[in-house]
Amino acid sequence: MIHTAIMIAYVMVGLAFVLSLARLVKGPELPDRILALDTLYINTIALLILLGIHLGSAMYFEAALLIAVMGFMGTLALSKYLLRGDIME
Amino acid sequence: MEWLIALAIGVMTACGVFLTLRPHTFSVVLGLTLLAYAVNVFLFAMGRLTIGQPVVIDATATGYADPLPQALVLTAIVIAFGMTAFLIVLALKARSELGNDHVDGLHISNKKNGARR
Amino acid sequence: MLEWLLAALIVIGAFFTLVGSIGLYKLPDFYMRLHGPTKASTLGVGAVLVASAVYFTFKTGDVSLHEILVTLFLFITAPVSAHLMAKAALHIQVKQLERTRQTHKGQD
Amino acid sequence: MMRRLLPHPVLSVFLWLIWLLLNNTMAAGHVVLGAVLAVFIPWLSSAFWPEQVCIKKPLVLLRYILVVLWSIIVANINVARLILGRSDKLQPGFISLELRLQSPVGISMLSNTISLTPGTVSCDLSDDRRYLLIHALHIDDVEAIISDIQNRFEQPLLEIFES
Amino acid sequence: MSFLSVNLPLVALLPFFGAPLAAFAARYHRLASAWTAGLVTILSLLFLLPSARFPFNGDTLIQSWDWIPAAGLEFAFRLDGLALLFALLILVIGLLIVIYARYYLSDRDSMGRFFAYLLMFMGSMLGIVLSENLIQLLVFWELTSLTSFLLISYWQHRQDARQGARMALAITGAGGLALLAGILLIGHVVGSFNLTDVLAAGDEIRAHSLYLPILLLILLGVFTKSAQFPFHFWLPHAMAAPTPVSAYLHSATMVKAGIFLLARLFPALSGTTEWMWLVGGAGLLTLILGAYTALVKHDLKGLLAYSTLSHLGLITLLFGFSTPMATVAAIFHIINHATFKASLFMVAGIIDHETGTRDMRRLNGLLKYMPHTAVLAMIAAAAMAGVPLLNGFLSKEMFFEQAVLASDTSMITWAIPVLVTLAAAFSVAYSIRFIHDVFFNGEAKDLPKTPHEPPRFMKIPVDLLVVLCLVVGIAPMLVAGPILAVAVSGSLQTATPDFSIALWHGFNLPLLMSVIAMAAGVWLYWQRQIIYRLHEQLNERFDGKAVFDRLLSQINGFAAMITRRFDKGSLQHAALWIIGTAVLAGVIGFANQSAPLFGERALLPIDAISLMLVTGLIIASVLTAVLHRQRLVALITIGVVGLIVALGFVKFSAPDLALTQLSIEIVTIVLLLLALFFLPQLAPAESDKTRLWRDGGIALLAGGAVSVLAMAVLSRDFMPISGFFIENSVPGGGGTNVVNVILVDFRGFDTLGEIVVLALAGLGIFAMMRGLKLPAPKLDFSGRDWSNDPHPPIMQTLTRLLFPLMLMVAVFIFLRGHNLPGGGFIAGLIASVALIAQYLANGIDWTSDRLRFDMHKVIGFGLLIAVMTGVVAMMLGYPFLTSAFTYLYWPVVGKFEVASAIAFDIGVFLVVVGATVMILVQLGKLTHEANHRQQQEQK
Amino acid sequence: MMHLTALPVLLPLIGGFLLLFTGRNIQLQRQLHLALMLGLLIVSGLALQTALTGQYSLYQLGNWQPPFGIVLVLDRLSAMLVLLTTLLALGALVYAIATDTDHQGPHFHVLFQLQLFGLNGAFLTGDLFNLFVFFEVLLLASYGLLLHGGGRLRTRAGLHYVVINLIGSTLFLFAVGTLYGMLGTLNIADMAQRMAQLPAEDQGVVAAAGLLLLVVFGIKAAMFPLYLWLPAAYAQAPAAVAALFAIMTKVGLYAIIRVHGTVFGEQAGALAYIHSQWLLLLGMVTLALAALGVMASRGLREQVAYLVLASVATLLIAIGLNTAEALAASLYYLVHSTLIAGAMFLLADIISRSRAAMQDQFIPGPVLPNIILIGSVFMLIAIAMTGMPPLSGFFGKVMILHAALAHDWYAAIVAVILVSGLLMIISMARTGSLLFYKAHESHGEAGPASKPLAVAAVLALLTAAPLLVVFAQPFTAFTETTTAQLLNTQAYIEAVLSTAGDLP
Numbered sequence A: 001m002i003h004t005a006i007m008i009a010y011v012m013v014g015l016a017f018v019l020s021l022a023r024l025v026k027g028p029e030l031p032d033r034i035l036a037l038d039t040l041y042i043n044t045i046a047l048l049i050l051l052g053i054h055l056g057s058a059m060y061f062e063a064a065l066l067i068a069v070m071g072f073m074g075t076l077a078l079s080k081y082l083l084r085g086d087i088m089e
Numbered sequence B: 001m002e003w004l005i006a007l008a009i010g011v012m013t014a015c016g017v018f019l020t021l022r023p024h025t026f027s028v029v030l031g032l033t034l035l036a037y038a039v040n041v042f043l044f045a046m047g048r049l050t051i052g053q054p055v056v057i058d059a060t061a062t063g064y065a066d067p068l069p070q071a072l073v074l075t076a077i078v079i080a081f082g083m084t085a086f087l088i089v090l091a092l093k094a095r096s097e098l099g100n101d102h103v104d105g106l107h108i109s110n111k112k113n114g115a116r117r
Numbered sequence C: 001m002l003e004w005l006l007a008a009l010i011v012i013g014a015f016f017t018l019v020g021s022i023g024l025y026k027l028p029d030f031y032m033r034l035h036g037p038t039k040a041s042t043l044g045v046g047a048v049l050v051a052s053a054v055y056f057t058f059k060t061g062d063v064s065l066h067e068i069l070v071t072l073f074l075f076i077t078a079p080v081s082a083h084l085m086a087k088a089a090l091h092i093q094v095k096q097l098e099r100t101r102q103t104h105k106g107q108d
Numbered sequence D: 001m002m003r004r005l006l007p008h009p010v011l012s013v014f015l016w017l018i019w020l021l022l023n024n025t026m027a028a029g030h031v032v033l034g035a036v037l038a039v040f041i042p043w044l045s046s047a048f049w050p051e052q053v054c055i056k057k058p059l060v061l062l063r064y065i066l067v068v069l070w071s072i073i074v075a076n077i078n079v080a081r082l083i084l085g086r087s088d089k090l091q092p093g094f095i096s097l098e099l100r101l102q103s104p105v106g107i108s109m110l111s112n113t114i115s116l117t118p119g120t121v122s123c124d125l126s127d128d129r130r131y132l133l134i135h136a137l138h139i140d141d142v143e144a145i146i147s148d149i150q151n152r153f154e155q156p157l158l159e160i161f162e163s
Numbered sequence E: 001m002s003f004l005s006v007n008l009p010l011v012a013l014l015p016f017f018g019a020p021l022a023a024f025a026a027r028y029h030r031l032a033s034a035w036t037a038g039l040v041t042i043l044s045l046l047f048l049l050p051s052a053r054f055p056f057n058g059d060t061l062i063q064s065w066d067w068i069p070a071a072g073l074e075f076a077f078r079l080d081g082l083a084l085l086f087a088l089l090i091l092v093i094g095l096l097i098v099i100y101a102r103y104y105l106s107d108r109d110s111m112g113r114f115f116a117y118l119l120m121f122m123g124s125m126l127g128i129v130l131s132e133n134l135i136q137l138l139v140f141w142e143l144t145s146l147t148s149f150l151l152i153s154y155w156q157h158r159q160d161a162r163q164g165a166r167m168a169l170a171i172t173g174a175g176g177l178a179l180l181a182g183i184l185l186i187g188h189v190v191g192s193f194n195l196t197d198v199l200a201a202g203d204e205i206r207a208h209s210l211y212l213p214i215l216l217l218i219l220l221g222v223f224t225k226s227a228q229f230p231f232h233f234w235l236p237h238a239m240a241a242p243t244p245v246s247a248y249l250h251s252a253t254m255v256k257a258g259i260f261l262l263a264r265l266f267p268a269l270s271g272t273t274e275w276m277w278l279v280g281g282a283g284l285l286t287l288i289l290g291a292y293t294a295l296v297k298h299d300l301k302g303l304l305a306y307s308t309l310s311h312l313g314l315i316t317l318l319f320g321f322s323t324p325m326a327t328v329a330a331i332f333h334i335i336n337h338a339t340f341k342a343s344l345f346m347v348a349g350i351i352d353h354e355t356g357t358r359d360m361r362r363l364n365g366l367l368k369y370m371p372h373t374a375v376l377a378m379i380a381a382a383a384m385a386g387v388p389l390l391n392g393f394l395s396k397e398m399f400f401e402q403a404v405l406a407s408d409t410s411m412i413t414w415a416i417p418v419l420v421t422l423a424a425a426f427s428v429a430y431s432i433r434f435i436h437d438v439f440f441n442g443e444a445k446d447l448p449k450t451p452h453e454p455p456r457f458m459k460i461p462v463d464l465l466v467v468l469c470l471v472v473g474i475a476p477m478l479v480a481g482p483i484l485a486v487a488v489s490g491s492l493q494t495a496t497p498d499f500s501i502a503l504w505h506g507f508n509l510p511l512l513m514s515v516i517a518m519a520a521g522v523w524l525y526w527q528r529q530i531i532y533r534l535h536e537q538l539n540e541r542f543d544g545k546a547v548f549d550r551l552l553s554q555i556n557g558f559a560a561m562i563t564r565r566f567d568k569g570s571l572q573h574a575a576l577w578i579i580g581t582a583v584l585a586g587v588i589g590f591a592n593q594s595a596p597l598f599g600e601r602a603l604l605p606i607d608a609i610s611l612m613l614v615t616g617l618i619i620a621s622v623l624t625a626v627l628h629r630q631r632l633v634a635l636i637t638i639g640v641v642g643l644i645v646a647l648g649f650v651k652f653s654a655p656d657l658a659l660t661q662l663s664i665e666i667v668t669i670v671l672l673l674l675a676l677f678f679l680p681q682l683a684p685a686e687s688d689k690t691r692l693w694r695d696g697g698i699a700l701l702a703g704g705a706v707s708v709l710a711m712a713v714l715s716r717d718f719m720p721i722s723g724f725f726i727e728n729s730v731p732g733g734g735g736t737n738v739v740n741v742i743l744v745d746f747r748g749f750d751t752l753g754e755i756v757v758l759a760l761a762g763l764g765i766f767a768m769m770r771g772l773k774l775p776a777p778k779l780d781f782s783g784r785d786w787s788n789d790p791h792p793p794i795m796q797t798l799t800r801l802l803f804p805l806m807l808m809v810a811v812f813i814f815l816r817g818h819n820l821p822g823g824g825f826i827a828g829l830i831a832s833v834a835l836i837a838q839y840l841a842n843g844i845d846w847t848s849d850r851l852r853f854d855m856h857k858v859i860g861f862g863l864l865i866a867v868m869t870g871v872v873a874m875m876l877g878y879p880f881l882t883s884a885f886t887y888l889y890w891p892v893v894g895k896f897e898v899a900s901a902i903a904f905d906i907g908v909f910l911v912v913v914g915a916t917v918m919i920l921v922q923l924g925k926l927t928h929e930a931n932h933r934q935q936q937e938q939k
Numbered sequence F: 001m002m003h004l005t006a007l008p009v010l011l012p013l014i015g016g017f018l019l020l021f022t023g024r025n026i027q028l029q030r031q032l033h034l035a036l037m038l039g040l041l042i043v044s045g046l047a048l049q050t051a052l053t054g055q056y057s058l059y060q061l062g063n064w065q066p067p068f069g070i071v072l073v074l075d076r077l078s079a080m081l082v083l084l085t086t087l088l089a090l091g092a093l094v095y096a097i098a099t100d101t102d103h104q105g106p107h108f109h110v111l112f113q114l115q116l117f118g119l120n121g122a123f124l125t126g127d128l129f130n131l132f133v134f135f136e137v138l139l140l141a142s143y144g145l146l147l148h149g150g151g152r153l154r155t156r157a158g159l160h161y162v163v164i165n166l167i168g169s170t171l172f173l174f175a176v177g178t179l180y181g182m183l184g185t186l187n188i189a190d191m192a193q194r195m196a197q198l199p200a201e202d203q204g205v206v207a208a209a210g211l212l213l214l215v216v217f218g219i220k221a222a223m224f225p226l227y228l229w230l231p232a233a234y235a236q237a238p239a240a241v242a243a244l245f246a247i248m249t250k251v252g253l254y255a256i257i258r259v260h261g262t263v264f265g266e267q268a269g270a271l272a273y274i275h276s277q278w279l280l281l282l283g284m285v286t287l288a289l290a291a292l293g294v295m296a297s298r299g300l301r302e303q304v305a306y307l308v309l310a311s312v313a314t315l316l317i318a319i320g321l322n323t324a325e326a327l328a329a330s331l332y333y334l335v336h337s338t339l340i341a342g343a344m345f346l347l348a349d350i351i352s353r354s355r356a357a358m359q360d361q362f363i364p365g366p367v368l369p370n371i372i373l374i375g376s377v378f379m380l381i382a383i384a385m386t387g388m389p390p391l392s393g394f395f396g397k398v399m400i401l402h403a404a405l406a407h408d409w410y411a412a413i414v415a416v417i418l419v420s421g422l423l424m425i426i427s428m429a430r431t432g433s434l435l436f437y438k439a440h441e442s443h444g445e446a447g448p449a450s451k452p453l454a455v456a457a458v459l460a461l462l463t464a465a466p467l468l469v470v471f472a473q474p475f476t477a478f479t480e481t482t483t484a485q486l487l488n489t490q491a492y493i494e495a496v497l498s499t500a501g502d503l504p
Ligand code: NA
Pocket: A086, A087, A088, A089, E923, E924, E925, E926, E927, E928
């Protein structure tokens, strides 16, 4: 049961991953691409948790935690760059 | 699966090499970063691929992944970061002193050639 | 019963994650696309995390609540990301859908 | 003395909880260690918290959190429908909202909540911190959205931080 | 140890020790250096003389010591007749030159330098003739090239002196290297470099397949040194040297070094057809060419130089005949030529010295100004011309006799006597010219100085030499017979053939040839104007120096062309070569072994997630490569690559790696963004499309090669040492996270090196940043103003809120590292990111005010702690970095582990934080300053 | 003393961060640094003394036995190189202090010590991955040192140097990874042992990795076509740094001798010495190109850089000959060329400073202060460097040539070495003539006279040339025994792995 659910979830998250990538490729503007990267981070968290459940291992948790804590830094820096160029001033 | 990873390493290498051969510093930095990814994955894969086998000692584990390449890659990642940081700052220094971001500092070589002929 | 609950949570989470990315892919302008990932980061990841918490709690017998932290951090960071991306897009004047309504409340 | 040792008691409690959550345990060692860290880290980072965050009504905060969570679930379902539906039917729009909140933490919390609830994203805060620019994915009724934000989110936040 | 067992090296080395003394002595008095040089020469001579009895007793004196056995090199000296003769020539004529030079040099010339060089040269020459070991001989041989370079270029302000010296060095240096090759081959064939062995192995050498190469190489050395055709052209240009130098080097010594070697290696190499043709041919050509050219030179020293060439050719030709009697004649002529040519050079020097010119078209009728000198010149010139009663006549007669004898042996050799006579005729002609054009022939034309006799002591050396010419010419067997006999025996390494030198041999063919030569010589001199005109027309075409210069400039041009073409100073070019070579190396390495490309290990099945991840990875990588010109986009896509790599690490059971990769990823993006601010946002399009295709090609090749390599390994099984780590991680390292235990314990030394790298990066960047100024772009890439909100408040508030939380996470990750994924590295990176987030959100000033750590100190302490954990182990008697751990029990807290590796990890943590923050904040400050400057400018 | 093996590595490391704590007090830094160097000199001397017994001294870091832990191995060769490095560094440091080079930017002394940490680590480690780490340490330190003081051309040269070495590091990891993937170990001795049992079907991959690793070391050693980083980097580095860099190429050569010589040693069967012929071939090409480069140089420092390249190429040939005699000769030549190259870089700087505006460019310049002294020193160094008698360069070359006669390609080898030698002699004669003979007051103002201490540093390094000639016999005896130890791969393997199996 859970296995089937996880398989379905894999497909869906995978598809989400692919769609985000597609946005990354398409752009058209820089914020779109930043957004795509940001979304990929979120997708990754979902994927990591799924993997954790699937393989019954808590080993994947830290990676997810780290993305949650620090993943936004990339987005932050990139956006700040668009705003000010100078991200650390 | 091994084929897939080998392919991924190859593509990263190819893109990395292509970028490293570009004439502007930023592209070279990107290229070397890609190359670093490629070689890290390569080095990691040299312990052979395993799924669901931990590197943490655990009574319930059925087998372990090869921990040694992982330790090596960790070292390599950090070293590559230090190198990248150094290189990018050097690129800025070159930009400042040579007046452009061409890897050979184009103005210099032009001037030099001009003076020589 | 537990299995069903888990399965449901997992699929719901994955579904909202997917919806987020569909939004990202399909919506016509940047500001609308921006709404996609926030879905994913809230209910999508949230549901999967709850599933994980439940799963590990019952699997190991000890209460596993650290998944909450992921959500907590996401709840703090994701809106900041969205906010800054929007601000950046506004600054560089990313094109809006023409029919976008502009409302100014409280000025008068 | 107490101020210097425990500059942010709320934060310390919060951190202590986080430590226990992180370690997924209530083991005695971690309870002690967590407590030590919960004192030590705020002390270490106190310089980064210039203003005193004081929560006037903790119960309101609790209720607020539940409300937000519920809003998120409901809004998620709505937005999912919008996204999966035909996008040419969508009527996006920007709403400039005059704020009653004044404390930075309050404004940030509001902005966060708005962004967290699907369908709205806070995009910009005016320089004078009086207006929050919000983007809505689909606007049926502007006033409904505005009053929703003001009543459900801004009001409790006012109570929590500025009453 | 008696004196007679160590004196030979002293003979050769004394002048070298004397050289600095001579130079030093000049500081006190100009003439002191001349005295030093003279005394050193006499001392050397005194050291030599006691050993002279050995050759006369038919013995060879050898004194040797081990030096570099591996190369067959001994410190070995030899005194036989040949060596004795040459050593005497070098020392005696050297002494005369010292006397002469003391008067010759003017006040402006540095005496110290001159005599120091001269002594070094003398030592080198002595070394050549006294060497027993061929390598050692070569050492001295090359030293003569070097010291003669110094002597020829003595008047360094003159361009002709510099050029002449360099040419001499180039030619003789080249010859020396050829000689070295030849000597090495001889050693290879004989198995020893010692002359005793080599000279005894003549038959072996001649029979060896390497004989011809050996001969050619040795002769290259000989011919260049002795200025034989076609290497003759350097000698006249070396005449730019002061005349004492010419008199010494180009009459008695340096050019004779080649001749000496011919004589020396005669038993080992001579007697073959190749020898005769090569040695004889070169000798004959040089003989004629030199004699002819000597006549047409208007420069007094030029005449002598070409005459020297010609006489050296004569000697060479004699050696080419390869007979014992020819050797006798050759060595006899060596002695004779040394005496008359040295005196003639000195005369030329006197004339130059007293008149200020050497141009024979201006010098006329000097007889009345310097009669004594004129007489000396006439006698010496007569000896050169081969006039009876003088030594030159005797050896010339012997030479004619040998030429006649040689002509019997084969077909076209009839030409030899004819040509030899012709050369002798020219020799007579130029000798007449030397006398007639200078001392007679009317009045001198506008000389720079009014000529008069030189100082008395300047003539004494010439007097002595001229007397020698006469004495030998009149009583050859008495005066020169004994030394000639031992010298010949030393050269032949057999008993000397019976020879008798007498003034009168009766009417024979040689005498007839002499008479013809005399007559023809007079006639040639009489008709000289015709020859001059003819020569003028030919002149341009046969200029050896021009050929040499052209060759040298061609080589220079070639060198420049090759060098600039390969070392372009282009990074792309260099990188292309390296990458190409690497690919090629792999392919060649594999292809040379006949092994299958792939092994038979069972492969893992592909799953959908991996497929998707790899697809994403490929898309993002390719996108980075394709869109690299839009730099910000490329930065985003490379971020995606990093993210997927991290995901891959998680997928394949490497959580530590994933955590590290994720953290580094974020720091890298921030880093690159900080830098990107100062770089153009768009790279210009590359105009060279072929280069793009070429790079694309090599990139694909490299990628393909790496894929295949990866697959070649992954498809095989192996037996790693990792089992040890898994088994010993808990019992030996006290941690369950094997990766972490490897990092901080099993291979802690790697980690130590790694944090040093990070620290170095930080320090290096800090150093680089100093004084770095870059203008901040005023507008963004699309030409808009920057936003005027540097720190959006919402970001500010939330980031500050996040700070303690992130620190908490860092502590969490750090503490669990030993047992679960995490550790000092990752924790350090998280803490760094937490700090950097503050810098980002709140600005540098705000954050720096609140963060009062000097990151230098943080790095220093980190290193200190890490190293100290190792040093503590050393103090306890264990190797560096030996870890220890134990479990403690505290009430309430319970059981917990204390490990020295944790201390080490704290060091790691601190260095990571210190270096990372220092790097990024340094960069950030750059923009800070740039903006600040700009604002000031606007005001 | 048990820790002696580790001290040459640890001392500079500790010294490095001690210097970091001295802040900006330059006098204190200098005194401390000189004291540290003195200590290192003593330690290196003692290490060599230990090595002279012919034993291998092992140092098991962390008390983990090889092949699992990292082990330092002190033998004659590594001891010799450590001492050589120390001597060279001492000369370079004194010069840097004498010319105030250390004052031209932050952290000179720290970087210098850490450079030594990297170098000595590379010479002593018995572990391939640890060698990589030390390579990175010494490289990053060298980046900092190379760029010390700044300047346009220096920055550009530094950029090229850094990028090329980053490519090299990447290749290194590919090679190490492959070797680990095939042999399952990182310890050099263990690798060598496992090579003996390598199945035939695995040989292709291992050979590929071996040659790839050769490319990596070839970059460091400046082997054709990988040397393009060298001329500019050496020419543009601050003189003291360039002098220290004279040892950098030797690290590459050492790595080839150590790693390839051991792993691909006799026991490797079909793969034995797969690298040798390439070294020989490429060494010859390098030498030819280096000689042309010497000829085509436009400035003294560039010329010296090419001379260094030529000396490295000569060493490549000698190592490629792969006989005991050739290896012994190469060690002799290595010591000679390192110290003399160091001296020459320093001298080039002295000349360049004295020529003021003309710098080291090949245009007639002013009359230098102390022209006789400087000119004489130049001549001696040029003689040593180009391999003219009677200085050490000649004898090194003769030994190499002598060894080359046993090889099939002897004619080509001898020809290349001699002809390139000639080209270099011609070029150096031209250079000396231009710098010293053509010097004239009319060509401008000369710079200030160089400090006696600076000249003393040059002379100190230069004394190697006559000393190596005078003491050729004992020193060649040493190189021969060193070579014998080096070629006895089995002894190395046994010594390193002797403790394998016992738990600490
Ligand atoms: Na900044």
